[in-house]
Amino acid sequence: MTPNAPDGTPGSASTTEVAGEPEPIVRLQGLRKSFGNVHALRGLDMELPPGPVGLLGPNGAGKTTLIGLLLGLLEPTEGTAIVAGLQPTNRSARIEISKRVGYMPESDCLLPGMTAVEIVSALAKLTGLSRQDAITRSHEVLDYVELDEARYRTLDGYSTGMKQRLKLAQALVHDPEFLLLDEPTNGLDPAGRRHMLSLVEDLGRNQNKNVLLCSHLLPDVERTCDNVVVLVKGQAILQGSIAELTAAESRRLRVGTEGNASRLLTALEAASYDVSTDESGALIITLPQSVEDADEICGIAAREQVDLSSIDPVRSTLEEVFLKAVDDSEKKTETASV
Amino acid sequence: MKATTHTEVYRRFDGELRERPLRSVTLAWSGIRVGFKKKLPMLLLFLIPGIFTIVTSFMVQLKFEAEAGTISGMAGMEPSAQTMAMGALLSSQIGQVESLIFDLITNMQFFVVLSMGWYGSGLIAEDRKLRANLLYFARPLSRYTYTAGKLMTVMFWGAWAVVAPVTIVCSVASLASPEWSFLTERWDTILKLELYAVLWVFFHGILVLAISSLTDRRNRALGGLFIFYFLTLAGSNAMAELMSGQGWRLLSIPNNFKRVFDSLLGQTSPGIGWNLESSLWVLGLLTLASAATLARQTRKLEVGS
Numbered sequence: 001m002t003p004n005a006p007d008g009t010p011g012s013a014s015t016t017e018v019a020g021e022p023e024p025i026v027r028l029q030g031l032r033k034s035f036g037n038v039h040a041l042r043g044l045d046m047e048l049p050p051g052p053v054g055l056l057g058p059n060g061a062g063k064t065t066l067i068g069l070l071l072g073l074l075e076p077t078e079g080t081a082i083v084a085g086l087q088p089t090n091r092s093a094r095i096e097i098s099k100r101v102g103y104m105p106e107s108d109c110l111l112p113g114m115t116a117v118e119i120v121s122a123l124a125k126l127t128g129l130s131r132q133d134a135i136t137r138s139h140e141v142l143d144y145v146e147l148d149e150a151r152y153r154t155l156d157g158y159s160t161g162m163k164q165r166l167k168l169a170q171a172l173v174h175d176p177e178f179l180l181l182d183e184p185t186n187g188l189d190p191a192g193r194r195h196m197l198s199l200v201e202d203l204g205r206n207q208n209k210n211v212l213l214c215s216h217l218l219p220d221v222e223r224t225c226d227n228v229v230v231l232v233k234g235q236a237i238l239q240g241s242i243a244e245l246t247a248a249e250s251r252r253l254r255v256g257t258e259g260n261a262s263r264l265l266t267a268l269e270a271a272s273y274d275v276s277t278d279e280s281g282a283l284i285i286t287l288p289q290s291v292e293d294a295d296e297i298c299g300i301a302a303r304e305q306v307d308l309s310s311i312d313p314v315r316s317t318l319e320e321v322f323l324k325a326v327d328d329s330e331k332k333t334e335t336a337s338v
Numbered sequence: 339m340k341a342t343t344h345t346e347v348y349r350r351f352d353g354e355l356r357e358r359p360l361r362s363v364t365l366a367w368s369g370i371r372v373g374f375k376k377k378l379p380m381l382l383l384f385l386i387p388g389i390f391t392i393v394t395s396f397m398v399q400l401k402f403e404a405e406a407g408t409i410s411g412m413a414g415m416e417p418s419a420q421t422m423a424m425g426a427l428l429s430s431q432i433g434q435v436e437s438l439i440f441d442l443i444t445n446m447q448f449f450v451v452l453s454m455g456w457y458g459s460g461l462i463a464e465d466r467k468l469r470a471n472l473l474y475f476a477r478p479l480s481r482y483t484y485t486a487g488k489l490m491t492v493m494f495w496g497a498w499a500v501v502a503p504v505t506i507v508c509s510v511a512s513l514a515s516p517e518w519s520f521l522t523e524r525w526d527t528i529l530k531l532e533l534y535a536v537l538w539v540f541f542h543g544i545l546v547l548a549i550s551s552l553t554d555r556r557n558r559a560l561g562g563l564f565i566f567y568f569l570t571l572a573g574s575n576a577m578a579e580l581m582s583g584q585g586w587r588l589l590s591i592p593n594n595f596k597r598v599f600d601s602l603l604g605q606t607s608p609g610i611g612w613n614l615e616s617s618l619w620v621l622g623l624l625t626l627a628s629a630a631t632l633a634r635q636t637r638k639l640e641v642g643s
Contacts, residue, residue, distance in 0.1 A: 073476065074641065075641055091480055095479075096478075098477050098478050107469040107472065109471075109473050110468045111470055113369065126477050129356075130353070131353075133351075142351045144346045144348050170473065189633070202348065206348075
């Protein structure tokens with residue numbers, strides 16, 4: 001299969017590494033999509049690295065629209081989207097992309113009246129597998145998602161979890177290099193969700209699939225992905241490695257005390273420190289710009305005769321990072337509108 | 339490291355993805371299989387066409403036996419003048435074989451619309467409702483292949499109601515006729531009958547799919563089809579009576595097909611006095627409108643605007 005150039009014509013674009021840097025699996029340039037007066041995407045410029053990437057955002061942020069554009073199921077109003085070196089501008093490029101991409105839609109798109117084996121093997125044949133390969137491969141992926149005897153039953157009696165796993169199986173049937181998973185844990189109970197996440201995690205981390213996990217559930221992304229993009233109102237407000245985004249901040253400290261925490265808190269506030277307490281009673285202290293390190297806190301504690309039990313840098317959760325990014329974005333919007 | 343809550347190993351696929359020219363057949367076969375699983379509608383829709391076919395086949399067989407003077411019960415006996423006379427009488431009462439087949443095809447037409455409507459109304463409407471198009475068009479599948487697959491599905495059910503009965507009865511007639519004379523002497527009639535049956539099924543297939551593509555509820559598509567079909571039929575006949583003008587009958591699909599049938603098979607039906615071209619124009623325009631609707635709607639399914 002010859003990859004196409006970014007303009008969708010056969011060319012030399014590839015997904016190989018260039019100068020040690022892994023080629024991004026998705027590259028967006030000024031991507032805009034409007035539905036009448038509704039602006040679903042407002043000029044996205046970004047590159048998604050290979051590996052598992054989370055696409056986070058509240059409902060209506062433009063996640064599903066972005067997936068539609070990547071698959072060529074939607075036409076951009078402006079800008080370009082390049083997927084695995086291919087740009088879905090025409091039918092032949094879209095068809096070429098679809099051979100390399102597996103898509104698990106959010107909607108309940110499975111036709112009733114068919115068994116899981118029938119659905120997956122029919123979709124495998126539509127993707128280009130031979131009849132024999134389609135049947136063998138269908139059983140392999142249905143084994144993988146653990147749809148055991150249920151695969152011979154029609155969908156009418158399937159639980160939501162089984163349907164979600166079946167949708168994942170059909171996305172995997174041609175062993176694509178890039179998986180687009182749209183809200184795979186939607187409507188699942190805790191056990192079903194854990195199962196689905198373990199599958200996604202396995203695919204992204206152990207099977208070296210490039211995964212774009214679209215979700216509004218932060219813990220799902222935090223568990224399964226290495227990188228994250230946060231979309232809000234059609235704009236990417238945050239992008240990067242989850243490890244870096246949630247890295248311990250040297251200026252935020254969690255200080256444990258042996259009694260008299262309130263006295264230390266009062267003293268620190270008097271000294272212009274930003275201080276709060278967590279659920280365990282420990283102090284969460286943000287060092288002011290004028291203070292270089294934690295030595296001054298030790299000095300204040302000594303003056304107040306408070307014994308310290310621990311001083312640790314605070315690691316942000318993805319939720320905190322997400323909420324901060326959303327807040328910052330809203331503040332920017334308000335400032336711009338004023 | 340393996341994930342903790344599942345035990346199966348992911349296997350790589352080392353085969354190749356090929357260009358498959360018959361993807362539409364795969365799609366059609368999926369739809370047909372789903373149809374076969376619903377036994378009761380199949381029984382209800384095809385029981386009467388089945389009975390018609392069997393009865394007509396029997397009468398065709400009887401007709402040839404009567405002509406040859408070898409009606410069951412007399413086989414093995416030398417045909418006497420009395421049996422020959424009985425045979426001639428029976429033969430004249432049964433009528434020409436062609437007439438029997440013409441009656442069959444006319445009677446089957448309603449069942450074709452019924453079965454194609456029943457099986458075809460949901461084909462695109464259900465895909466729209468469930469957004470199954472996302473599964474199809476995220477694969478190397480064009481809307482033309484998709485439409486062809488859906489058309490084959492709906493035509494399959496229509497074919498069972500009219501093409502198959504015509505084929506069966508013509509086969510019986512060929513086998514029962516002395517030295518296959520029905521096949522050798524009337525092959526052009528057989529071809530014309532089959533052509534007419536296929537045209538009927540094709541036209542209604544496109545119409546059913548076009549209506550199905552306009553809604554995302556199967557019941558609405560089914561209702562829409564019958565309302566369109568029977569309102570134009572009843573309306574055109576009523577207007578023709580009221581206004582004393584046969585031109586109104588052109589508004590009805592069955593009337594136009596009747597005109598085509600008459601021209602194709604050299605028949606004359608009462609109340610059909612307009613020329614063939616008018617009917618071809620009406621049917622052609624309806625086919626074009628249906629195809630344009632399908633093209634527009636399936637484009638929306640393939641690439642949302």
